[in-house]
Amino acid sequence: MKDIYQIAVVPGDGIGPEVAAAAVRCLDALFGPAGPLVLREHPAGAELYRRSGESFPAATYAACRDADAILHGAAGLPGIVHPDGTEAGLDFTLRLRFELDLFANIRPIRLYPGVRSPLAEVAPGGIDYVIVRENSEGLYAARGAGAQLRGELAVDTLVQTRKGVERIVRQAFELARSSRGAPADGVRRVTCVDKANVLRSYAFFRAVFDEVAAEYPEIEAEHGLIDAMAMYLVTRPGHYNVIVTENMFGDILSDLAAATIGGLGLAPSAEIGVTQGLFQASHGSAPDIAGKGIANPYGTLLSAAAMLDWLATRHADARLGAGARRLRQAVEAAIAEGVLGRDLGGRYGSAEITEAVCARLG
Amino acid sequence: MKDIYQIAVVPGDGIGPEVAAAAVRCLDALFGPAGPLVLREHPAGAELYRRSGESFPAATYAACRDADAILHGAAGLPGIVHPDGTEAGLDFTLRLRFELDLFANIRPIRLYPGVRSPLAEVAPGGIDYVIVRENSEGLYAARGAGAQLRGELAVDTLVQTRKGVERIVRQAFELARSSRGAPADGVRRVTCVDKANVLRSYAFFRAVFDEVAAEYPEIEAEHGLIDAMAMYLVTRPGHYNVIVTENMFGDILSDLAAATIGGLGLAPSAEIGVTQGLFQASHGSAPDIAGKGIANPYGTLLSAAAMLDWLATRHADARLGAGARRLRQAVEAAIAEGVLGRDLGGRYGSAEITEAVCARLG
Numbered sequence: 001m002k003d004i005y006q007i008a009v010v011p012g013d014g015i016g017p018e019v020a021a022a023a024v025r026c027l028d029a030l031f032g033p034a035g036p037l038v039l040r041e042h043p044a045g046a047e048l049y050r051r052s053g054e055s056f057p058a059a060t061y062a063a064c065r066d067a068d069a070i071l072h073g074a075a076g077l078p079g080i081v082h083p084d085g086t087e088a089g090l091d092f093t094l095r096l097r098f099e100l101d102l103f104a105n106i107r108p109i110r111l112y113p114g115v116r117s118p119l120a121e122v123a124p125g126g127i128d129y130v131i132v133r134e135n136s137e138g139l140y141a142a143r144g145a146g147a148q149l150r151g152e153l154a155v156d157t158l159v160q161t162r163k164g165v166e167r168i169v170r171q172a173f174e175l176a177r178s179s180r181g182a183p184a185d186g187v188r189r190v191t192c193v194d195k196a197n198v199l200r201s202y203a204f205f206r207a208v209f210d211e212v213a214a215e216y217p218e219i220e221a222e223h224g225l226i227d228a229m230a231m232y233l234v235t236r237p238g239h240y241n242v243i244v245t246e247n248m249f250g251d252i253l254s255d256l257a258a259a260t261i262g263g264l265g266l267a268p269s270a271e272i273g274v275t276q277g278l279f280q281a282s283h284g285s286a287p288d289i290a291g292k293g294i295a296n297p298y299g300t301l302l303s304a305a306a307m308l309d310w311l312a313t314r315h316a317d318a319r320l321g322a323g324a325r326r327l328r329q330a331v332e333a334a335i336a337e338g339v340l341g342r343d344l345g346g347r348y349g350s351a352e353i354t355e356a357v358c359a360r361l362g
Numbered sequence: 363m364k365d366i367y368q369i370a371v372v373p374g375d376g377i378g379p380e381v382a383a384a385a386v387r388c389l390d391a392l393f394g395p396a397g398p399l400v401l402r403e404h405p406a407g408a409e410l411y412r413r414s415g416e417s418f419p420a421a422t423y424a425a426c427r428d429a430d431a432i433l434h435g436a437a438g439l440p441g442i443v444h445p446d447g448t449e450a451g452l453d454f455t456l457r458l459r460f461e462l463d464l465f466a467n468i469r470p471i472r473l474y475p476g477v478r479s480p481l482a483e484v485a486p487g488g489i490d491y492v493i494v495r496e497n498s499e500g501l502y503a504a505r506g507a508g509a510q511l512r513g514e515l516a517v518d519t520l521v522q523t524r525k526g527v528e529r530i531v532r533q534a535f536e537l538a539r540s541s542r543g544a545p546a547d548g549v550r551r552v553t554c555v556d557k558a559n560v561l562r563s564y565a566f567f568r569a570v571f572d573e574v575a576a577e578y579p580e581i582e583a584e585h586g587l588i589d590a591m592a593m594y595l596v597t598r599p600g601h602y603n604v605i606v607t608e609n610m611f612g613d614i615l616s617d618l619a620a621a622t623i624g625g626l627g628l629a630p631s632a633e634i635g636v637t638q639g640l641f642q643a644s645h646g647s648a649p650d651i652a653g654k655g656i657a658n659p660y661g662t663l664l665s666a667a668a669m670l671d672w673l674a675t676r677h678a679d680a681r682l683g684a685g686a687r688r689l690r691q692a693v694e695a696a697i698a699e700g701v702l703g704r705d706l707g708g709r710y711g712s713a714e715i716t717e718a719v720c721a722r723l724g
């Protein structure tokens with residue numbers, strides 16, 4: 001336990017500043033003026049790159065590395081790219097993942113009471129699982145390293161290591177063991193998603209999964225091929241409990257999963273390593289709606305709650321654990337009472353949603 | 363135009379023989395005893411591998427190569443694998459794709475009248491697009507070539523070539539130009555799906571897409587990131603017309619898309635190159651329901667119709683074009699009249715569905 005926790009807040013691009021401001025406002029309201037968090041803002045992103053040629057200043061990197069946790073709005077603007085065609089604004093997230101070894105990207109998928117799923121036959125509470133996305137290797141290991149030859153050919157290499165697969169699979173089983181949730185049939189399970197039928201790297205992922213699974217005999221272990229899983233998350237989302245997969249597949253499945261619970265506006269994420277954590281909503285910077293005051297901040301607020309939980313466990317600090325619970329309950333209450341933005345068929349703006357949550361912090 | 367077309371029929375594994383038999387029965391009924399097709403069966407698959415150590419005999423390969431078209435049931439059995447952990451039964455499909463250069467995998471996604479989508483707000487006719495999956499390179503180029511080092515590391519390399527991307531993108535635009543269908547807003551469009559924001563090979567795919575798109579100014583060209591697209595196929599399927607993407611992404615999106623129209627049982631595919639075509643349903647061998655007489659043959663029947671269309675165009679043979687129309691109409695009529703299997707909430711078995719289609723061939 002510490003007296004004070006330094007939080008590096010990076011608003012980023014598009015709607016990033018709006019949703020980050022919402023989180024700062026709620027964290028301030030949660031703990032009051034003498035609270036345990038010190039929130040300090042730092043610049044990064046596509047807009048900064050456009051203005052200065054630098055997307056992720058060294059000072060911001062140092063602040064993130066040295067902070068107790070990092071809270072991010074959103075980053076990236078489609079037109080602002082590096083010479084190789086990839087987006088400059090994504091340097092922040094992607095470099096932090098690799099350089100701070102934030103290997104576990106934890107993405108809870110939950111259909112909240114008060115939200116209608118686009119899936120016809122899903123009952124409230126009928127979707128409640130967690131995607132554990134490997135966040136430090138896989139196809140993303142190729143970022144910045146792929147080759148392009150004379151405009152004739154381009155290659156990127158997918159890498160899976162024993163260490164990388166073992167630790168993410170273990171994380172998934174630990175989560176399945178410790179979480180109170182369970183799928184509709186009451187069976188705790190971890191589903192390994194791969195393409196082991198076609199590619200060696202995924203067959204390797206599966207083989208390592210099977211080894212680790214043997215250490216957890218009380219938890220059901222199953223395999224799903226990525227293509228079939230893309231179907232199953234639509235046709236039987238209630239079956240899943242914890243899903244573990246390679247970086248690229250996790251990227252795809254987590255957006256798909258978010259669609260089934262009402263969209264990315266409700267999907268938080270926690271990217272954690274051994275010494276640091278990055279917390280941001282799963283959504284992007286949505287430049288089309290930026291600056292209009294209509295961005296949905298719930299994903300970021302839920303990510304801030306995940307940050308408090310992570311800090312609470314790491315530093316054995318009950319204040320933060322209690323704060324996480326209050327913040328999460330306030331978000332759930334606001335959603336259940338119909339305080340929804342346009343993305344969910346409601347009429348509330350970012351500021352109104354934020355105040356509604358603050359009013360329910362109790 | 364030829365007098366006779368040689369069709370290599372490969373039943374394969376699991377439900378493969380059942381759905382292939384359904385197609386053979388309907389093609390026989392369509393043309394009668396003196397028809398233009400000669401259908402001959404050849405062995406391949408996981409079961410054959412288990413018995414003989416050979417998944418894809420040279421004689422079957424030669425028959426497929428030399429036939430006018432190839433009709434496949436389904437292949438693969440999960441436990442039957444090569445030493446590297448990948449599935450032996452898939453050699454048939456995957457080797458044909460690469461060795462016969464079947465570069466375009468055309469997967470129409472259509473919500474048929476009579477079928478309920480799992481998506482709540484989709485009207486009948488509200489989903490009608492085509493996924494054009496690159497079928498000869500991308501991440502699948504690594505099959506059999508990836509490295510695994512001392513159980514510590516595994517790699518697979520994604521390859522995109524200018525030639526490969528150009529020809530698949532051109533195929534997509536030609537399809538958008540020639541097809542009568544159009545999305546809800548009436549705009550003909552081709553959507554390029556990639557992960558250009560993060561990886562060079564996908565940025566390359568997008569750059570080549572943009573070049574080819576410029577040759578088709580009358581068709582709207584747009585980009586979608588794979589993660590966002592996995593969401594959009596759930597939240598706004600009516601927007602899409604023709605989608606073009608890399609091999610692995612196409613694999614994932616086509617199963618997801620099939621889920622939205624009632625499942626893989628209704629999803630045909632046509633894998634075509636310059637000189638040969640392979641026609642099979644998008645589904646796998648479903649060993650859990652094999653031999654029970656309950657497999658849904660519609661996907662294979664629709665694939666057989668696609669085969670007739672392809673042969674009709676290639677050989678300027680109106681008999682085959684008319685046959686394709688009659689077969690497709692019979693399938694659509696049976697579906698619309700509620701002749702559905704268990705996968706779609708109906709009570710009909712494979713044989714009953716097959717006879718219902720034959721009875722409607724007119």
Ligand SMILES: CC(C)[C@H](C(=O)O)[C@@H](O)C(=O)O
Nearest residue numbers: 076090093094251282560589
């Ligand atoms: C913004 C982008 C780099 C990122 C990713 O591709 O991982 C995002 O889509 C995500 O899911 O976190």
Ligand SMILES: CC(C)[C@H](C(=O)O)[C@@H](O)C(=O)O
Nearest residue numbers: 198227438452455456613644
């Ligand atoms: C059976 C398998 C090799 C195949 C693939 O992965 O391409 C299948 O999933 C498909 O979509 O055609």
